[in-house]
Amino acid sequence: MKQAIATPNIAARAPSSRQSAQATVWTLFEVIASQGAAFVTFAVIAHLIGPVQFGTFSLALTLLALVTIVQYYGFADAIVQRSHVDGEFLDTVFWCDVFLAVLIVVITQLAAASLAVLFKSPPIEPLLRILSFVCLLQAFVAVPTAICRRALYNRMLTIRTLAASVA
Numbered sequence: 001m002k003q004a005i006a007t008p009n010i011a012a013r014a015p016s017s018r019q020s021a022q023a024t025v026w027t028l029f030e031v032i033a034s035q036g037a038a039f040v041t042f043a044v045i046a047h048l049i050g051p052v053q054f055g056t057f058s059l060a061l062t063l064l065a066l067v068t069i070v071q072y073y074g075f076a077d078a079i080v081q082r083s084h085v086d087g088e089f090l091d092t093v094f095w096c097d098v099f100l101a102v103l104i105v106v107i108t109q110l111a112a113a114s115l116a117v118l119f120k121s122p123p124i125e126p127l128l129r130i131l132s133f134v135c136l137l138q139a140f141v142a143v144p145t146a147i148c149r150r151a152l153y154n155r156m157l158t159i160r161t162l163a164a165s166v167a
Contacts, residue, residue, distance in 0.1 A: 019152050026154035030161050037165035059119060060127035067108060068135055071100050071142075079146035094143045101139035108132035 046054040075093045079085055108128055116125035148157050 023152040023154040030158035076142040076146035097139040101135040
């Protein structure tokens with residue numbers, strides 16, 4: 001016997017104009033503030049570690065971002081877009097995201113040495129190997145984040161993102 005998973009506002013319902021407007025404002029604030037925090041963080045890191053190391057770090061982050069686009073815009077978006085979502089669907093999305101994350105980690109581990117040679121940057125290999133594990137962390141938060149996006153809890157998501165940016 002399967003037990004139902006308690007999730008907030010999982011049934012499809014049309015948001016009010018006020019809810020949509022608030023969600024839009026919070027999302028806009030999140031984008032502006034997180035980009036500003038990222039700029040400051042990168043400026044401080046660039047100053048502390050020097051241009052060569054910063055370039056290596058930036059290259060590793062860029063390569064990883066390209067690989068994780070599929071994960072970020074993948075299965076979790078179906079939670080937001082589907083008209084009906086139940087516990088079984090959430091389980092499926094979660095395990096698909098975890099599987100995809102493991103696949104990304106494995107591919108990155110296998111390709112790290114080749115990418116280091118391709119970009120003539122040996123220090124990028126260990127960076128890629130370590131940073132690839134962020135994909136697993138991303139997989140664990142994808143479903144709860146999608147549930148919050150579906151319910152238009154953008155204020156909470158913005159606060160979470162900004163707290164993470166500051167930390």
